Amino acid sequence: MSPAAHQILESARSLAGMTFDDLWLAYMALGGNCPPRTVRAYLQGRGADEAGHDRADYDLLAHAINEWFVDQGSNHPVPYRDEL
Amino acid sequence: MLGLGGAVLDDDALDKLLQKVVLLALRAVGPADAVSITVADNGGYRTSNSTAEAALAIDEAQYEGNDGPCLQALRSGRQVASDWNGNGDGHEGRWPHVRAKAEEMGVSAVLSTPLLQAPDQAIGALNIYSRGGDGFGEDARRTAELLGEHAAIVLGNALALIGATHLNEQLRAALASREIIGEAKGIIMERQSCTRDEAFDILRRASQRENRKLRDLAEELVVRVEARRGGHPGP
Numbered sequence: 001m002s003p004a005a006h007q008i009l010e011s012a013r014s015l016a017g018m019t020f021d022d023l024w025l026a027y028m029a030l031g032g033n034c035p036p037r038t039v040r041a042y043l044q045g046r047g048a049d050e051a052g053h054d055r056a057d058y059d060l061l062a063h064a065i066n067e068w069f070v071d072q073g074s075n076h077p078v079p080y081r082d083e084l
Numbered sequence: 085m086l087g088l089g090g091a092v093l094d095d096d097a098l099d100k101l102l103q104k105v106v107l108l109a110l111r112a113v114g115p116a117d118a119v120s121i122t123v124a125d126n127g128g129y130r131t132s133n134s135t136a137e138a139a140l141a142i143d144e145a146q147y148e149g150n151d152g153p154c155l156q157a158l159r160s161g162r163q164v165a166s167d168w169n170g171n172g173d174g175h176e177g178r179w180p181h182v183r184a185k186a187e188e189m190g191v192s193a194v195l196s197t198p199l200l201q202a203p204d205q206a207i208g209a210l211n212i213y214s215r216g217g218d219g220f221g222e223d224a225r226r227t228a229e230l231l232g233e234h235a236a237i238v239l240g241n242a243l244a245l246i247g248a249t250h251l252n253e254q255l256r257a258a259l260a261s262r263e264i265i266g267e268a269k270g271i272i273m274e275r276q277s278c279t280r281d282e283a284f285d286i287l288r289r290a291s292q293r294e295n296r297k298l299r300d301l302a303e304e305l306v307v308r309v310e311a312r313r314g315g316h317p318g319p
Contacts, residue, residue: 025255028258029257029299030299031266059284059288060284063288067297067298070295070297076292
């Protein structure tokens with residue numbers, strides 16, 4: 001069984017060396033609307049019916065992590081919803 | 085922890101406050117002949133204030149050797165006293181590189197007091213050097229502790245201020261990015277008759293394809309459209 005979407009994001013965040021605050025700020029800068037606690041809860045597998053349940057929020061978070069990776073020389077390693 | 089960047093150490097107000105602490109220590113701690121403050125700075129150490137060249141020189145010998153009474157106080161969170169001669173807190177003789185510099189400077193004893201932000205978190209050290217042979221007694225240690233507490237508050241507040249300023253700048257940049265991306269999505273929605281999420285997808289795919297920041301692509305789009313309409317980008 002493939003990992004749940006939120007697990008993919010959480011491992012990527014951790015691998016990228018981003019804190020939750022880093023991720024939330026980047027997500028908000030891309031246009032994300034959920035508050036930090038909601039994003040954190042989603043990544044930790046709680047409250048999945050809020051952020052991330054929504055396809056757009058998943059992609060915003062994935063893109064926020066991808067741009068962090070781009071800064072480190074990787075090219076968008078985190079899959080988007082339509083690639084899952 | 086946020087490091088003390090150049091901005092902090094250049095800060096006149098902080099510098100003056102810490103300078104008062106070292107001057108006060110020089111007067112208030114009996115055997116003191118030179119005093120300095122070491123600050124933990126982005127994983128390294130530096131002397132932010134000192135009353136004499138000797139203090140700075142002995143501090144720097146410790147940073148270079150990455151060990152010594154000041155760093156020991158900083159790392160352990162406990163006061164460290166040493167006279168380099170076998171009397172003190174049991175650290176004597178462990179720092180030959182520091183001892184050599186101290187002897188060169190005529191300094192015979194040191195008392196380093198950690199500047200504690202929390203019981204297990206030192207953000208700096210107050211270093212008191214003495215040329216006299218008697219070392220530091222109980223009174224001197226207690227006075228140094230009180231001054232160390234004061235310096236820790238000054239330094240801790242400065243760090244909190246830097247943290248808040250840094251966050252403020254990050255938020256400002258994030259909001260600016262959010263706004264330009266919002267404008268770009270509006271343009272795409274109008275052109276393609278699509279939804280907001282679809283507009284984001286278009287930008288996101290372009291960002292991935294070109295391996296460039298989505299924000300930069302959004303800005304280019306907005307600037308291009310503004311130019312074509314004869315307007316000026318941004319207020």
